[in-house]
Amino acid sequence: MNFFEQQDKTKKTTKKLIVLFSISVFALGCLNYLIVQFYLSTSKSYSSVSYVGEPGVHGHQEMHFTLWDPKVFVLTVGITLLVILVVSIIKGLSLRDGGQSVAEMMGGIRIAHDTTNLNEKKLLNVVEEMALASGIPVPDVYILEENGINAFAAGHSIDDAVIGVTRGCIEKLNREELQGVVAHEFSHIFHGDMNINLYLISLLHGILFLHFVGRFLVRSSGSSRRSRNNQGGAIVIGGLVLMVVGYVGYFFGRMIQSAISRQREYLADASAVQYTRNPHGISRALAKIGGFFHPSESHSILQNN
Structure with a gap:
């Protein structure tokens, strides 16, 4: 399939x-x-x-x-x-x-486009790539100062959606795996989850x-x-x-x-997989996430909040 x-x-x-x-x-x-x-x-x-x-x-x-x-x-x-x-x-x-209020309520800090942090720059580049692949405007990106690997999408429409990523996510995942995680969140935005x-x-x-x-x-x-x-x-x-x-x-x-x-x-x-054209990125990211907690539980908690 x-x-x-x-x-x-x-x-x-x-x-x-x-x-x-x-x-x-x-x-x-x-x-x-x-x-x-x-x-x-x-x-x-x-x-x-x-x-x-x-x-x-x-x-x-x-x-x-x-x-x-x-x-x-x-x-x-x-x-x-x-x-x-x-x-x-x-x-x-x-x-x-809106997504901004939710992200800030969860302790997220918006990443500036002129950030000098290499990991944050990598994340912004990946977000732009996935926005192009999914046909969605580039959303604001927020960083949560947590060691665990996690990400979430918040907002009620494509226009006010944001993406949040933990510090552990951008530090412990390579670029391919980060693409899979970010693409996963873009799907939640695109399909109105x-x-x-x-x-x-x-x-x-x-x-x-x-x-x-x-x-x-x-x-x-x-x-x-x-x-x-x-x-x-x-x-x-x-x-x-x-x-x-x-x-x-x-x-x-x-x-x-x-x-x-x-x-x-x-x-x-x-x-x-559709956005990245690479099934290994999301699968390897989920394997790493599994070392911290069950990914489906993680997404449910963050989205419900």
């Missing part, structure tokens, strides 16, 4: 996983509906108890559970999705800083918010006088439901997010 076939394969897989992620968010709303509908149905059954049997003879209580109620479905699913959407948008807006990460992180935050709301309801009800009556009991049950649904949704969402991140890393590796 050549690098173009690998790129097509990973793109298709990513699309399927993103669709699956979106479906899982809707499924959370449906799960909330089932739990709420069960509670409402059983509550109505208890409030209007009917007994089956002959007069004067002890009978049994008849319970009714109505699975489908369109009004409750629209209300429950709608509120669930609305809460997730609003919280996700708020989280997304808080992460909309930062926006995909922003989308996933924001949605996960919205899902987890359900858990926090549920925990707040349980705690506030437990410390309130209303917890002694039926209303307080209903609040506790509702809070527990939100806690469970939010945590389960977050757990499976994280699994899908990890799978998407792996696919984007495979795509970046294939694109690095």
Whole structure:
């Protein structure tokens, strides 16, 4: 399989996983509906108890559970999705800083074009080469004073993207290996991986918010006088439901997010080979990186930040 076939394969897989992620968010709303509908149905059954049997003879209580109620479905699913959407948008807006802000937040220092450091000059030359190969404008380059071998791309578009590289990366990798690493990051910029990460992180935050709301309801009800009556009991049950649904949704969402991140890393590796026309650079760089930590974990941490 050549690098173009690998790129097509990973793109298709990513699309399927993103669709699956979106479906899982809707499924959370449906799960909330089932739990709420069960509670409402059983509550109505208890409030209007009917007994089956002959007069004067002890009978049994008849319970009714109505699975489908369109009004409750629209209300429950709608509120669930609305809460997730609003919280996700708020989280997304808080992460909309450009690449420069992200790089500086991580402690990066912009490399001046007239730098006299030979390793930094080598890095700037490699970045210019990869910009030409990928057809992307030359981004600003930041150096992180860390001994480990790592690099990251930050920003939300080609225009505000930056590349960050650790000091250990430019000192411990030769030019060929550095080309592979930089080309890998250019792929993240070219294919919009930062926006995909922003989308996933924001949605996960919205899902987890359900858990926090549920925990707040349980705690506030437990410390309130209303917890002694039926209303307080209903609040506790509702809070527990939100806690469970939010945590389960977050757990499976994280699994899908990890799978998407792996696919984007495979795509970046294939694109690095395309840009450099040299499979040995990225493979040897990853071999060296493996001596410090797992490369996929490294990229995930830096991109998510």
